[in-house]
Amino acid sequence: MGFLDTGATFTADLNLLVQIGMGVALLAGARLARLRRFRAHGRCQATVMLLNLVMISLVMVPSFRSQVSPNLQKAGSDLYYALPVLHAALGTVAELLGLYVVLVATGARVVPVRFRFTNYRRWMRTTLVLWWVVLALGAGLYLVWYRGERVASQGPGAPGAAAVATVTVQNFTFEPKELTIHAGTTVTWRDAGGRHTVESADGFLKSDTLIAGQTYQKRFDVPGVYDYYCGNHGTKSGTGMTGRVVVTAR
Ligand SMILES: [Cu+2]
Numbered sequence: 001m002g003f004l005d006t007g008a009t010f011t012a013d014l015n016l017l018v019q020i021g022m023g024v025a026l027l028a029g030a031r032l033a034r035l036r037r038f039r040a041h042g043r044c045q046a047t048v049m050l051l052n053l054v055m056i057s058l059v060m061v062p063s064f065r066s067q068v069s070p071n072l073q074k075a076g077s078d079l080y081y082a083l084p085v086l087h088a089a090l091g092t093v094a095e096l097l098g099l100y101v102v103l104v105a106t107g108a109r110v111v112p113v114r115f116r117f118t119n120y121r122r123w124m125r126t127t128l129v130l131w132w133v134v135l136a137l138g139a140g141l142y143l144v145w146y147r148g149e150r151v152a153s154q155g156p157g158a159p160g161a162a163a164v165a166t167v168t169v170q171n172f173t174f175e176p177k178e179l180t181i182h183a184g185t186t187v188t189w190r191d192a193g194g195r196h197t198v199e200s201a202d203g204f205l206k207s208d209t210l211i212a213g214q215t216y217q218k219r220f221d222v223p224g225v226y227d228y229y230c231g232n233h234g235t236k237s238g239t240g241m242t243g244r245v246v247v248t249a250r
Contacts, residue, residue: 007213008146009193015059016142022048023135026128033124042105045124049098056095064088066171067194071232080195080211083144087137094130101127145195146212164188167243169196169210172233174243182250186219196241197231220247 002013029044068075068084075081101123104116117123163185168175171194181187189198191210198207198216205228207216220226226245227238234240 002146006142006146007191007193007211008142009212011059012063012142012146015055016139018051018055019135019138022052023132026131030124030128042102045098046102046106049095049102052095052098056091060088060091080144083137083141087134087141090130090137091134094127094134097123097127097130144211166190168192169198169230170194172230172241174228174230174241177242178244178246180246180248181220183221183223183247184219184250185247186217187245189216191215195232198228198243199231200226200228201236220245223247223249 002008002010004013004016006013008016025044025048029041029048032038032041032044064084068081068088071078071081072085075085100111103111104123105120163182165179165181165185165187167179167187167189169189169191174189179187189207189210191212191214193212195209195211197209198205198218200206204226205218209232210216224247226247228243228245229235229238230241232241234242
């Protein structure tokens with residue numbers, strides 16, 4: 001769990017704060033250029049470009065590959081996937097543009113002379129504006145994915161109280177996969193990351209789409225075996241992301 005009070009993971013929270021910090025650093029760096037402190041300006045902007053490469057490869061690319069890539073066909077109709085696709089596309093352009101500007105500005109030989117610009121101000125401003133557009137998209141993406149509130153995990157019920165049990169829903173498993181409870185127990189599915197549903201073929205279980213931090217509850221009064229699946233990553237026939245609740249007589 002992250003440290004911001006949302007359903008996000010630690011790395012997602014860390015990335016958000018680092019990204020905002022980098023956006024502010026770029027603005028401060030632009031100010032340095034205006035004060036004609038070009039050395040400090042160059043160091044500041046180049047550091048941000050390199051640090052962002054680290055965040056992209058350690059946080060954003062893995063997240064995109066596990067959560068967005070399998071659902072690319074939904075990006076046309078669903079903000080949950082459209083936002084990360086747009087963010088990734090513009091973000092890639094912004095990062096490449098930033099690296100290019102840094103290379104040209106430092107006079108690096110890897111850039112052929114005919115690909116060097118001289119209008120620094122225009123290129124750098126364009127990059128800065130694009131960078132902030134991408135940052136705003138990223139913050140919006142964070143809100144769409146993680147706005148669900150964090151839910152404290154429930155311990156065993158007090159004596160005499162209705163029994164409770166919790167299943168953690170994550171990418172891409174239910175934990176525990178098989179849960180055994182007494183009749184009369186209320187089960188809470190708590191989403192710890194990604195977008196999932198809890199559904200059974202007979203319709204007894206039917207959650208809305210959960211995002212990180214959200215929960216779904218169901219009370220089981222009748223002993224039996226209840227198989228269920230995630231509508232996004234599993235199937236009725238028991239493949240993929242599935243789980244089972246075994247209810248025993250009291
Ligand atoms: Cu799922």
